[in-house]
Amino acid sequence: MSSASALPQTLKSITATKIKELSKQRALFEKRRDEITKAANKAPDIRTKARILLEGVTRLKGHPNDALDKDDDDVESDDPEGAAGSDEDSNGERAGNQNIRRFLLQSRYDPSVTRSVLEEWIARLERELGFLGVKHEHATFYSDLVTEWLSNLDGREGNENEEKSEASGSGFEEVGRKEMHEQRAMWESLVFTTADINPDDVERYLESLFTRTKLSKQALDELREKIKNFGTEFMTRRKPISVDTLKWVTNALLKSDLLATEKAAILKEFLRNKEVAQEVVDVLNMRLASLDSWNWGPEGIPMEMRRQLNGKYRVFMDPDLLDSLFHQYIGVEWCVAFRGAFHAFFCTRAWKSFSRPIPKRDRERRQYFLNEQRPQSGLDDYRKHVYQRDYFLSQLPTSVDEGVRSYDDEGNDEGNTAKNPVETKHSLLHLLITESIIHTTLRGEFTVIRSDFKWFGPSLPHATILAVLKFFGVQKEWLDFFRVFLEAPVRFVQDGPDATPQVRKRGIPMSYALSTCFGEAVLFCMDYAVNQHADGAFLYRLHDDFWFWGEEKTCVKAWKAMSQFAQVMGIEFNEEKTGTVRLGEKNDGSSKDGESDPLPKGEIRWGFLKLDSKEGAFVIDQEQVDAHIEELRRQLSACKSVSAWVQAWNSYFARFFANNFARPAMCFGRRHIDMVASTLSRIEHELFPTSTDDGATTTTAPASFSGSVTDYLRNVIAERFNVHDLPDGFFYFPVELGGLELRNPFIPFLAMREDIKQSPKRTLEKAFLEEEDRYHAAKERFEKDGSSLPKPYDDDDDDAPTTFFSFEEYTRYREVHSRPLLDAYRYLIRVPGEIGISKTPEFQSSQARLDENIDKTGTRGVISSKWQKMSPYWKWVAELYHAGMLRKYGGLAAVDREFMPLGVVKVLREGKVRWQG
Structure with missing residues (x-):
């Protein structure tokens, strides 16, 4: 296993130079330390010994004036405030040493400063001297770790x-x-096989779907006009690309997985050199001007297969860099255009509303009795808002600056507040379970369908893509260009440079913005088909992974619409990921037997979770976990350096496993977190079993006595580097403090557990109690003051109704009006907050001695001198492990920043892990 980020040779040389310089500094330190120790041991008296140690320690720390005890007026202090005797010093160690200097002067005259006090000062100074030595040793050790990582980058x-x-x-x-x-x-x-698709059949299907009513036909005409105008304006631009344009195109391209590492580095260099950037812009504009004659090179585009952690392989093209920029620019522009046009269509009356229709008489009665000028928005409105914000065309960007959204990107660990694609998938599971709780409580039954398309990217027929684009108004000139783009000549790099290229006849290439645009344009038609046939219900879709739920009769309508769409478009459902689960008292919890069941068979799974019909919740599939334990063991065994091992561990155990267990939510309750924590504990114990007295291993010992990842790494480091007695904090502390930054996935889950105060069932019970309370309050107001609104319906009686409507009528349209139900829904889908750990006086004392420069390293929220800037995760890590760091290094930092190749470490950590196999 190797990092995808290979450092240039020049950077390796710079690293070696810095490590060599660090070696010189360590040798100089050891020489000076020995001189100080010898001088102190030869001191004629205890006071002189203390003075020699004080002067030596302060000089080694770079603050020699802190130890001056005579002729102060003749010396310019490097710290005027400290030398002048400031009572407040941000660095506790410096303040303590300055105090010792004052107390030593006092001891010359004052007999109350006893020998035992002097011995305490000597012991403290000797500890400081020892800690300085340990930090220099750690700096050498850390450099050895980086050297090992660099030497194995080529794999x-x-x-x-x-x-x-x-x-x-x-x-x-x-x-x-x-x-x-x-x-x-x-x-x-x-x-490489042409699909048996008739474009005319696709067009007839779309025509019947989008022109069912006058309103839908008008909305379609407006959509086509938008697309046509965009295509024309795009085609006629004289000089559309500038250096500023190149910046967002480059950033969008770098976020994709398309470019190899070397090409990504070259692309970054383009932006650093204005002259080169302008040359690139000129070439791109020339290509755009001759769009009708553009074509792929005849030699064929190289391709490679990359293994994903789920065991699947994806095929990536490795095109010319200028072609990549060219296609990225065009693709992102078209993505934004289609999203805008489709969003406008969504907001028309052609898109059916899911909100339940309320008869006019019922609506007027409610407004009259509750004295509401305007009805409150409720759960149905919120459902539409969430669908439109998070799931409708979720892969298409809203602007060119945003770039195409990745389907699999996990986002940053720290400092990133935007919901990344993985979080969006987790939110979908939260919605599902919350909806199941609401539906089974109100209706007694709930049905879920989940599916995706089999080999969607490689199998999508070109005829289907072009027919859909043509239907939505894309001009012939653009269709011709898109056809050339799709029919790329390709060859696998594994077949050698002499392999004969083959022309693609089906499918869309991975990680291209144009591919995203084409896929979403086709699948938008399925979104609309389900909307039209399933009474306005939402198809929750993330690319080609889609979910539908609700009453069974509605699910049947939706599945028929999806099946018809797939047949016409020439794509197939993936049976492995297709299934139906029925929940609630009115269902037996499983799909019906026999061919009469109109819904697809199979389980509903996501990641390591499967939806259990009896539990009404997601449970972890432990057999699948077992398979990945073996896979993780193999991947880790392929790592040839400690740092690469940590990077792989963080990616697989701390991120991949945790992500595929899904983020907790209030609707999951504490039970889900306990299940995840137990499984993570089992994984770690399986990987690092406990050794018994007879040398055998066992995997049945309690977790508190089992082997651990830190024990394993301690042994590896001891064998390779002869470094021992490393505290737990070294493994988990951030690289800025000289740690390995091993991620601990238990902490976020357990921190969120603290925020879950009640069960999902209790949440809904409290909402219904609040509804009842609101009803009685409204009834009392009505009976006391009446209503200021006109009577709700015409009748022969001139008097308005005086009897307040029943509680049954009040709650008849809960999902439309009920504020308590909406609040409960929003609470249930919420991800628990990570309850921050409390700061202890012991940690505060150590934190005050940290170098404030660590706060300037970015927004990662790591352990720093300011508690409020630290993220909940790092607060937990700091409080849990800081005591061991103090015992070993005398502070939170294992090494001073200037003594470690921090820049190199961060560059190496930016590289993605390329998995073996």
């Missing part, structure tokens, strides 16, 4: 092991290669 050791595994005829790599060849064969059978 040569990993390749040698891979060859050995292949030669032996067994082992993981052979299995991985078998899977790769099988998936490649399937991919080629799709991509």
Whole structure:
């Protein structure tokens, strides 16, 4: 396993130079330390010994004036405030040493300063001297870690092991290669075969779907006009691309997985040099001016297969860099245009409303009795808001600056408040469980369908794509260009440079903005088909992964609409990910037997979770977890450096496992967190079993006595670097403080557990109680003051109704009007906050001695000198592990920042992990 970020040779050279300089500084420190120790041991009296140690320690720390006890008036202090005797010093150690200097002067005259006090000062100064030595040793050790990481970036050791595994005829790599060849064969059978699709059938289907009413036909005409005008304006721009344009195009391209590491580095260099950037802009404008004659090179576009953690392989093209920029620019522009046009269509009356219709008489009676000038918005309105904000065309950007949204991107760990794609997927699960609680409580039944399309990207017919684009108003000139883009000549790099290119006849290439645009344009038609046939209900879709829920009869309508769409468009459902689950008292919890069941069979799964019909909740599939424990063990064994091992561990255990257990939500309750924490504990124990007295291993010991990841890394470091007695904090503390920054996934889950105060069932019960309370309050107001609104309906009686309407009528349209129900819904889908750990006086004292420069490293919220800037995760880590750091290093930092190659570490950590196999 190797990082995808390979440092240039020049950076390796700079790193070696800095490490060499650090070695010189350590040698100089050790020489001076020995001189100080010898001088102190030869001191004629205890007071002189204390003075020698004080002067030596303060000089080594770079503050020699802190120890001056005579002729102060003749010396310019490096710290006027400190030398002048300030009572407040932000650095506790410096203040303590300055105090010792004052007390030593006092001891010359005052007999109350006893020998035992002097001995205490000497012991403290000797500890400081020892800590300085430990930090220099740690700096050398950390440099060794970085050197090991750099030396293994090319992956040569990993390749040698891979060859050995292949030669032996067994082992993981052979299995991985078998899977790769099988998936490649399937991919080629799709991509290089023309689909049997009649574009006229697609057009007739779309025509019947989008012109069902006068309103829908008008909305379609307006959509087509927007697309046509955009295409024309785009085509006629004289000089559309500028250096500023190149910046957002570059940023969007770098966020994708399209570019190899070397090309990404080149692209960054383009932006640093204005002259080069202008040359690139000129070339792109020339290509745009001759759009009708653009074509791929005849030599074929190289392709590679990359293994994902879920065991699937994806095929990525490796195009010319200028072509990549060219297509990214066009693709993002078209993505934004289509999103705008489709969003406008969504806001028309052509899009059916899901909100339940309320008869005029019932509406007027409610307004009259409650004295409401305007009815309150409720759950139905909020459902539409959430759908439109998070799930409607979620892959398409709203602006060119945003760039195309990644389907799999996990976002940053710290300092990123925007909901990333993984969080959006988790939110979908939260919605599902919350909806199941609401539906089963109000109606007694709830049905869920989940599916996606089989090999959607490689199998999507070109004829389907072009027919859909043509239907929405894309001009012939653009259709011709898109056809050329789709029919790319490609060849696998594994086949060698002499392999004959083959022309793609089906499918869309990975990570292209144009591919996202085409896929979303096609799938938008399914969104609308479900809306029209399923009474305005929402199809929750993330790319080609889609979910539908509600009453069973509505689900049947939606599934029929989806099935018809798939048949016409020439794509198939993925049976492995297709299933139906029925929940509630009116259902038996499973799909019906026999061919009469109109809904698809199968389980509903996401990540490591499966929806349990009896529990009415997601549970972890432990068998699937077991398979990934073995996979993680193999991936970790392929790491040839400690730092690469940590990077892989963080990606797989702390991120991949945790993400596929889903983020907690109030609707999940504490039970979900307990289930996740127990499973994470089991995974770690399986990977690092406990050793018994007879040398055997066991995997049944309690978690508190089991082996751990830190024990494993301690042993590895001791064997490779002869470094011992490392505290737990070293492994978990941030790199800025000289730590390995091993991520602990238990902490976020347990911190969120603290915020869950009641069960989901109790939340809904309290909402209904609040409804009843509001009803009686409204009744009392009406009976006392009446209503200021006219009577709700015409009749022969001139008097307005005097009997307040019943509680049954008050709650008849709960999902339309009930504020308590809406509040309960919003509470249930909420992700619990991470309850911050309390700051203890012991940590506060250590924190005050931290270098304030660490606060200037960014917005990661890591352990710093300011508690309020730290994230809940880092507060927890700091309080949990700081005591061991104090014992080992005398402070929270294992090494001073200037003594470690921090810049190199951060560059290495930016690289993505490339998984073996």
